[in-house]
Amino acid sequence: MSYPVSPLASPFPALPEIAGVVPHVVRAGYKDWGRCDLTYVTLEEGTAVAGVFTKNVCCSSEVDLGRENAKLGRARALVVNAGNSNAFTGYRGREAVEQIMEQVAAHIGCPKEQVFVSSTGVIGVPLPKDKAREGVEKALTAEPCSWEDAANTIATTDTFAKGAAATAMVGDTKVKISAIIKGSGMIAPDMATMLGYLFTDAAVEPGFLQACLSAANLRTFSCITVDSDTSTSDTVLAFATGKAGNAPITGFDSPGAHAFAAAIHDVCRQLAHLVVRDGEGAQKFIAVSVSGAVSDESARKVGMAIANSPLVKTAIAGEDANWGRVVMAVGKAGEPADRDKLSIGFGGTWAAQQGLPLADYDEAPVAAHLKGQDISIEVDLGLGEGTATVWTCDLTHGYISINADYRS
Amino acid sequence: MSYPVSPLASPFPALPEIAGVVPHVVRAGYKDWGRCDLTYVTLEEGTAVAGVFTKNVCCSSEVDLGRENAKLGRARALVVNAGNSNAFTGYRGREAVEQIMEQVAAHIGCPKEQVFVSSTGVIGVPLPKDKAREGVEKALTAEPCSWEDAANTIATTDTFAKGAAATAMVGDTKVKISAIIKGSGMIAPDMATMLGYLFTDAAVEPGFLQACLSAANLRTFSCITVDSDTSTSDTVLAFATGKAGNAPITGFDSPGAHAFAAAIHDVCRQLAHLVVRDGEGAQKFIAVSVSGAVSDESARKVGMAIANSPLVKTAIAGEDANWGRVVMAVGKAGEPADRDKLSIGFGGTWAAQQGLPLADYDEAPVAAHLKGQDISIEVDLGLGEGTATVWTCDLTHGYISINADYRS
Numbered sequence: 045m046s047y048p049v050s051p052l053a054s055p056f057p058a059l060p061e062i063a064g065v066v067p068h069v070v071r072a073g074y075k076d077w078g079r080c081d082l083t084y085v086t087l088e089e090g091t092a093v094a095g096v097f098t099k100n101v102c103c104s105s106e107v108d109l110g111r112e113n114a115k116l117g118r119a120r121a122l123v124v125n126a127g128n129s130n131a132f133t134g135y136r137g138r139e140a141v142e143q144i145m146e147q148v149a150a151h152i153g154c155p156k157e158q159v160f161v162s163s164t165g166v167i168g169v170p171l172p173k174d175k176a177r178e179g180v181e182k183a184l185t186a187e188p189c190s191w192e193d194a195a196n197t198i199a200t201t202d203t204f205a206k207g208a209a210a211t212a213m214v215g216d217t218k219v220k221i222s223a224i225i226k227g228s229g230m231i232a233p234d235m236a237t238m239l240g241y242l243f244t245d246a247a248v249e250p251g252f253l254q255a256c257l258s259a260a261n262l263r264t265f266s267c268i269t270v271d272s273d274t275s276t277s278d279t280v281l282a283f284a285t286g287k288a289g290n291a292p293i294t295g296f297d298s299p300g301a302h303a304f305a306a307a308i309h310d311v312c313r314q315l316a317h318l319v320v321r322d323g324e325g326a327q328k329f330i331a332v333s334v335s336g337a338v339s340d341e342s343a344r345k346v347g348m349a350i351a352n353s354p355l356v357k358t359a360i361a362g363e364d365a366n367w368g369r370v371v372m373a374v375g376k377a378g379e380p381a382d383r384d385k386l387s388i389g390f391g392g393t394w395a396a397q398q399g400l401p402l403a404d405y406d407e408a409p410v411a412a413h414l415k416g417q418d419i420s421i422e423v424d425l426g427l428g429e430g431t432a433t434v435w436t437c438d439l440t441h442g443y444i445s446i447n448a449d450y451r452s
Numbered sequence: 453m454s455y456p457v458s459p460l461a462s463p464f465p466a467l468p469e470i471a472g473v474v475p476h477v478v479r480a481g482y483k484d485w486g487r488c489d490l491t492y493v494t495l496e497e498g499t500a501v502a503g504v505f506t507k508n509v510c511c512s513s514e515v516d517l518g519r520e521n522a523k524l525g526r527a528r529a530l531v532v533n534a535g536n537s538n539a540f541t542g543y544r545g546r547e548a549v550e551q552i553m554e555q556v557a558a559h560i561g562c563p564k565e566q567v568f569v570s571s572t573g574v575i576g577v578p579l580p581k582d583k584a585r586e587g588v589e590k591a592l593t594a595e596p597c598s599w600e601d602a603a604n605t606i607a608t609t610d611t612f613a614k615g616a617a618a619t620a621m622v623g624d625t626k627v628k629i630s631a632i633i634k635g636s637g638m639i640a641p642d643m644a645t646m647l648g649y650l651f652t653d654a655a656v657e658p659g660f661l662q663a664c665l666s667a668a669n670l671r672t673f674s675c676i677t678v679d680s681d682t683s684t685s686d687t688v689l690a691f692a693t694g695k696a697g698n699a700p701i702t703g704f705d706s707p708g709a710h711a712f713a714a715a716i717h718d719v720c721r722q723l724a725h726l727v728v729r730d731g732e733g734a735q736k737f738i739a740v741s742v743s744g745a746v747s748d749e750s751a752r753k754v755g756m757a758i759a760n761s762p763l764v765k766t767a768i769a770g771e772d773a774n775w776g777r778v779v780m781a782v783g784k785a786g787e788p789a790d791r792d793k794l795s796i797g798f799g800g801t802w803a804a805q806q807g808l809p810l811a812d813y814d815e816a817p818v819a820a821h822l823k824g825q826d827i828s829i830e831v832d833l834g835l836g837e838g839t840a841t842v843w844t845c846d847l848t849h850g851y852i853s854i855n856a857d858y859r860s
Contacts, residue, residue: 102783102791132779134792134808167776168809271762272680273777274784354679354762358855368575369681371540375510376682383510384542400542401576441852447766448848 047446050228052321052329052417052437053204059191059222060209062243064088064285068186069197072179074127074165074172080197082176083124084183085241086152091285093119093160094254096261098278104131105138106161107277109145113157117250119283120154122241123180124198125163126226129237130171131276140171144180151184162279164200164226164237195224198239202228202322208314212246212307214300217290219246221307225315227278228270228322238265240280240315246304247286249294256308257282264312267344267434270323271443272352280315282308320435325442328360330419330435336387337430342379347434349377350421357439363414365407367395374423385426390414398426455854458636460729460737460825460845461612467599467630468617470651472496472693476594477605480587482535482573482580488605490584491532492591493649494560499693501527501568502662504669506686512539513546514569515685517553521565525658527691528562530649531588532606533571534634537645538579539684548579552588559592570687572608572634572645603632606647610636610730616722620654620715622708625698627654629715633723635686636678636730646673648688648723654712655694657702664716665690672720675752675842678731679851680760688723690716728843733850736768738827738843745838750787755842757785758829765847771822773815775803782831793834798822806834 065087069080095114097107123144130137141161149156163171189197195205206225211218227238242257257280265280286292293301321329332350337343350356353373359366367388374381384399391413395405413419419438473495477488503522505515531552538545549569557564571579597605603613615632635646650665665688673688694700701709729737740758745751758764761781767774775796782789792807799821803813821827827846 099786100780100783101789102779102794132776132791132794132804132807132809167779168804273761273763273780276780276783353681354851355681355855358852361852362856364856368540371510371575372508372681372684375508375684378507381509383540386510386540396540396576399540401540438856439852440856441849443762444766444769444847444849444852447763448770448772448846 047203049203050322050326052326054318054321056192056195056205056207057209059207060220062220062222062285063245063287064091065243065283066188067191067194068183069189069193070179070182070186072125072175074125074175081126082179082183083194083197085122087119087121087283088285088287089120091119091283092117092248092250092253093281093283094250094257095279095281096257096265098275100274100276102132102276104129104163104277105141106130106163107279109141110160110279113160116157118158119160120152120158121148122160122281123148124239125171125176126198126200127165128163128169128171129165129167129277130163131167133168133170136170140173140176143173144176147177147180160281162239164239164277167276191222191224198224199226202226204322206315206318208311210307210310212300212303214246214290214293214304217288219244219288219290219304221311223311223315225318227319228324237275237277238319242282242308242311244284245288246284247288247290247292248284248304249292252293252295253282253284256305259305260309260312263309264316267432268316268320269348269351269436270320317435320437323437324446325440326437327440328417328419328438330360330421330437331433332421333433334423334425335431336425336427338380338428339430340432343430343432344434345379346374346377346423346425347432349373350423351434351436354439357436360419361438361440365390365395365410365414370421370423380427381425382427387424387426389422391420455611457611458730458734460734462726462729464600464603464613464615465617467615468628470628470630470693471653471695472499473651473691474596475599475602476591477597477601478587478590478594480533480583482533482583489534490587490591491602491605493530495528495691496693496695497528499527499691500525500656500658500661501689501691502658502665503687503689504665504673506683508682508684510540510684512537512571512685513549514538514571515687517549518568518687521568524565526566527568528560528566529556530568530689531556532647533579533584534606534608535573536571536577536579537573537575537685538571539575541576541578544578548581548584551581552584555585555588568689570647572647572685575684599630599632606632607634610634612730614723614726616719618715618718620708620711622654622698622701622712625696627652627696627698627712629719631719631723633726635727636732645683645685646727650690650716650719652692653696654692655696655698655700656692656712657700660701660703661690661692664713667713668717668720671717672724675840676724676728677756677759677844678728725843728845731845732854733848734845735848736825736827736846738768738829738845739841740829741841742831742833743839744833744835746788746836747838748840751838751840752842753787754782754785754831754833755840757781758831759842759844762847765844768822768827769846769848773798773803773818773822778829778831788835789833790835795832795834797830799828
């Protein structure tokens, strides 16, 4: 963590322990750094698992195997390697992942498909098997650690540790969710993959856990962007131990299902925002709210076109209410839009409505809003009922410094 | 032109006069600046026209009308306003364009659909009709000017004037093409729209001229990017006066048709490169060559994903042979790719082949290549016969300074 802490950082929250989940951290020494870099989390028998993964087709073996095994629905352990992403390493990379899965499975006495592995860091270098073997060996007998230790250990170029929690009433039972995440854009040579893990004591069928995670993903992780680039290793996994003792949630007909789904959504939203708040060079947190689209998905795509526009992001960095750049971004999204129905505002003040600049537009409240750290851009397409909110950060000299002003 | 001249600038070339084409420039005073800002080009009767236009759905009235009227195939005049893009100005903007078309048409004695208008500059402010009327009035009787004067007058935030020329043998007749262009990314408050104009003395049917321009566009203007943002006004028009006296080219069966198409392509490629060379903050010109894709269009999309990646562009700015970022960009393009068949090189030296870093990879020639101004990135997907080359520039502190460090 050699970069200054993000001005948008949040302190690490108090995360409850989750029955059936025990985190540990050790030093495998993947890099020559004085910190733990291997996280090992044990999960009691019967734990359900669900996952969402990068759509990048050049993904790592960890993603290939995790995607395949999450479909089986059960997990007993998670191993996260920091410092080496093991991506673009061919069969040698895959062997290293399978070695870890086998080593942990042998110790626990479970099918190796129930051991999930993630790796983050430099790409193109196969994860060293000897270091992985020694690291895992230590981890298997390590003392439990705090959530904050685990959050720090999965991190690479993050400037602060990230966690979130929520609870939900399922029948008469209060279930808990604790979650950690890492990611801050994609900084080479350590590609700052987003890796997120949710742990809950709720009893949930894997199919419903997957439905909750997939739905939340669409409105949270799929709605954030730092620089439009997509890691080859992005992964979010949810684990449910069932130790809370609630009647298992099997679908939306089960008692508490909606509350549980809402809690998963809430945690995912918190985690997603934390990643944006650690965006490379970020000085401002930007929410782009799109309404009046022909569908929610269309609204999301328009929002992402705005949030990915270097011109919009630099305008916000410059505290400039440049609605013309927003018009441009709407128009290039490839989604239905009508110039003459378009309205654009900042911080709740319309600058243009129905395709025309407001005659009595008062820039003073907008200028004041743009000087703050939390910025909102509102866009109404005037076509339908579709809505979406996406989140990003501004594009600053800090981004260039982090990504260009180094030599590998 | 308040920014320093791009280090990638080229001197303005010697462009031949084109029989039947007369450029003029005057000062309409769209902005309070001491320079000409209205360009007026007359075209002799019988001139064929073809056009390609922005796909941005929030386009200007100029684009709407130009797209419509180019289909009619004939042109007598071109008017280009600099300093006000007239975009996002609703019916008042459209009225200003129609006023110019009518004023010029009345003077020439032609249908107003044969008068083409482009505007570039600040958006959201209707083009002032009085200034346009007086400017056009002056232009109608102005003295002819040089191509360089015209190239300077259509420019807004460009740091150098841009022109290109080519010739082709059509039967026994040498036909000439002279062309000018402006654009350097999209700088607000003057959105740096790309406006390009080709003038030839060849006799060409409008349909074939359009076919040549559309084909060239796919491999040139559609293959460049500065910052992934798309102006609401981008326009390229080609005018053919027929004064060279060749037998009219009606299709690829006509003598000289292939030579003419190649010359149009050549001019478009030169113009497209000039725009990239004036990219905001550009220090390096980058050619991304993609081969082995399932189709040419797939190769183009993969190339554009690489050329639009902030992480690839900052890596080049940092003179870092970061092929991992190229892998990431290939994978996110949404096109067929196979991690284990992918090869990546810089300046003709492979860094990774068939999905693995080269064991004997010698970084020295790559490091030397990256220190230069003209950078090439080679990507082979190993899947098929599709190829494309796209061009971009690096992403530097200069880009942020131009786009964020001002107050409008």
